[in-house]
Amino acid sequence: MRLVRPNDPGYDADRRVWNAMHDRRPALIAHCDSVADVVAAVRLAQDQNLEIAVRGGGHSMPGFSTVDDGIVIALDGLRAITVDPARRVLVAEGGALLGDVDRAAQEHGMVVPAGVISHTGVAGLTLGGGVGRLMRRFGLTIDSLLAAEVVTAAGDVVTATETENPDLFWALRGGGGNFGVVTKFTYRTHELTTIPVLACFHSLDDAPRVLARAQETIADPATPRELLWTSFFRKGHPLPWMPPALVGTPGLMTVIEWSGDVDEGMKLLGEMRDELAPIAATVDPVPFLTLQTAGDEMFRHGLHTYVKAGFTAALTPALVAELIERGRLIGSEISQIELLAQGGAIADVATDATAYPHRTADWLVNIPASWVDPADGDSELAWVRASYAAVRPHLDGTSYSNFMDADEASDEQTAYGSTLRRLQRVKAQWDPANVFHLNQNVKPA
Numbered sequence: 001m002r003l004v005r006p007n008d009p010g011y012d013a014d015r016r017v018w019n020a021m022h023d024r025r026p027a028l029i030a031h032c033d034s035v036a037d038v039v040a041a042v043r044l045a046q047d048q049n050l051e052i053a054v055r056g057g058g059h060s061m062p063g064f065s066t067v068d069d070g071i072v073i074a075l076d077g078l079r080a081i082t083v084d085p086a087r088r089v090l091v092a093e094g095g096a097l098l099g100d101v102d103r104a105a106q107e108h109g110m111v112v113p114a115g116v117i118s119h120t121g122v123a124g125l126t127l128g129g130g131v132g133r134l135m136r137r138f139g140l141t142i143d144s145l146l147a148a149e150v151v152t153a154a155g156d157v158v159t160a161t162e163t164e165n166p167d168l169f170w171a172l173r174g175g176g177g178n179f180g181v182v183t184k185f186t187y188r189t190h191e192l193t194t195i196p197v198l199a200c201f202h203s204l205d206d207a208p209r210v211l212a213r214a215q216e217t218i219a220d221p222a223t224p225r226e227l228l229w230t231s232f233f234r235k236g237h238p239l240p241w242m243p244p245a246l247v248g249t250p251g252l253m254t255v256i257e258w259s260g261d262v263d264e265g266m267k268l269l270g271e272m273r274d275e276l277a278p279i280a281a282t283v284d285p286v287p288f289l290t291l292q293t294a295g296d297e298m299f300r301h302g303l304h305t306y307v308k309a310g311f312t313a314a315l316t317p318a319l320v321a322e323l324i325e326r327g328r329l330i331g332s333e334i335s336q337i338e339l340l341a342q343g344g345a346i347a348d349v350a351t352d353a354t355a356y357p358h359r360t361a362d363w364l365v366n367i368p369a370s371w372v373d374p375a376d377g378d379s380e381l382a383w384v385r386a387s388y389a390a391v392r393p394h395l396d397g398t399s400y401s402n403f404m405d406a407d408e409a410s411d412e413q414t415a416y417g418s419t420l421r422r423l424q425r426v427k428a429q430w431d432p433a434n435v436f437h438l439n440q441n442v443k444p445a
């Protein structure tokens with residue numbers, strides 16, 4: 001274990017997390033290279049009465065992976081990946097990033113369904129549920145999780161699977177970092193190498209028509225789960241297919257992806273482009289690794305970010321009307337309102353089968369603002385808050401724990417809904433003193 005303290009060289013770079021909003025000064029950063037290091041760090045923290053922040057990929061938007069005056073248990077020395085192609089199993093250490101997993105899996109033509117930005121941490125993303133471009137086809141990341149190795153608050157190393165410590169395994173799938181430090185995740189892999197993608201841009205005036213089509217498509221049980229629909233209210237970006245006149249103009253960007261047969265997908269997406277009649281569009285078969293890294297630079301380290309989100313059963317005309325008004329007021333080039341289609345394999349799993357309770361909603365509405373200049377903070381925060389207030393009456397009252405910010409940290413009910421009571425009981429069993437509380441915190445029953 002390598003310990004870094006405030007006066008040590010490199011401390012300032014070392015204490016940084018992805019979201020520049022959280023400029024905190026830990027008393028100690030413990031870089032762990034082994035499970036034994038993690039056990040030692042958890043014990044050291046409790047002996048010294050230091051508040052614990054666990055840092056996987058460091059992408060927590062509320063900054064849960066850093067802490068003033070406490071200890072950061074940093075897992076950047078635990079990024080190894082092993083793949084067993086014959087058994088279709090991939091094991092990722094607890095500090096791995098999505099890109100580590102994607103590259104190792106693609107060597108065998110396989111994927112683990114996870115998020116869309118490759119520098120995100122596997123740990124935080126998985127423990128919250130894990131939404132991404134393959135979720136309608138293969139489910140959330142937790143739906144491919146087979147086992148986890150966990151260092152508990154007592155400093156024990158335990159395994160959790162469907163049959164070994166099943167309550168803990170249930171809680172880890174959606175209950176966040178509440179139950180210990182996960183040092184290994186074992187996933188089932190799936191075959192996939194190329195994804196046909198239709199990306200297109202419409203004016204805000206056209207948004208009701210496009211989103212009515214989106215709603216009809218996702219509500220139709222006959223829609224194949226290979227089809228993923230995401231629409232974004234955002235300003236036009238300088239992409240190769242975007243006419244320069246649209247760059248910087250608020251509009252509706254829609255990305256429809258197909259995670260099945262490539263020829264079938266290209267044909268279908270070509271037809272959809274013709275039907276949607278966008279101002280600008282491109283349809284391409286994209287290698288999985290290219291797609292998974294396409295947004296890395298735009299959502300780079302060091303941005304300031306603030307987020308609110310919620311689920312809804314349908315994109316009703318009233319909700320769409322509110323979204324258009326909020327979309328018109330987007331400030332930063334990188335801020336957006338994302339409409340992420342759910343359903344498909346997500347809804348195959350019963351609502352109480354894992355700790356992730358949001359299985360039945362058809363849409364996840366995510367409102368992340370991101371900006372470069374700290375001076376823009378007040379207006380960006382105000383835009384997110386006002387946008388959320390405007391759409392909230394149309395949402396179901398719950399939110400995705402990985403898309404919530406710190407001012408909702410005490411709102412367990414919002415994050416965990418119908419699974420909260422059981423989570424509180426599991427928390428009481430594995431972490432009765434709430435040692436691991438820098439997360440969307442579940443209070444022990």
Ligand SMILES: Cc1cc2nc3c(=O)[nH]c(=O)nc-3n(C[C@H](O)[C@H](O)[C@H](O)COP(=O)(O)OP(=O)(O)OC[C@H]3O[C@@H](n4cnc5c(N)ncnc54)[C@H](O)[C@@H]3O)c2cc1C
Binds near residue numbers: 018130177403
């Ligand atoms: C640019 C960006 C893109 C994103 N894209 C997606 C996406 O496509 N899909 C999606 O679902 N989410 C996405 N998210 C949200 C993301 O899932 C959460 O921010 C998640 O918490 C990040 O995990 P991390 O390990 O990088 O974060 P960290 O900040 O390291 O940790 C997040 C939380 O998990 C805990 N934790 C971290 N490691 C461990 C561990 N090994 N054991 C136990 N607890 C641990 C931390 O203590 C903290 O509470 C994105 C976030 C960002 C910033």
